[in-house]
Amino acid sequence: MIGWLNIGSLVLGLIAWILPAINITRYEKRSRNWITLSILSLSACSISLFFQIWSLYERVKAEDWSALMDTMSVIASVPAILLIGTIILNGITLYMYRSRTE
Structure with missing residues (x-):
């Protein structure tokens, strides 16, 4: 289960960075759903961090102290x-699109 949590965390972390990048590249096309993509990006980041915390909890519950000691700096x-x-990235998106709405 810990492996799936790490993979899920990695995928959601990539999504959290890709969505604002899409917003930034669509700036010239007058994208209207930039707020939705920003909210999805922040949500993906939050869930990714939750998966990391849950992975840490599972290792503590299994009393896998050597794995905890080896991976704590990365975690x-x-x-x-x-x-x-x-x-x-979401701050850059907000700055770019905020100036467009004024």
């Missing part, structure tokens, strides 16, 4: 990069 740093990247 601490990668979700932070995902969160910061998602916020930056």
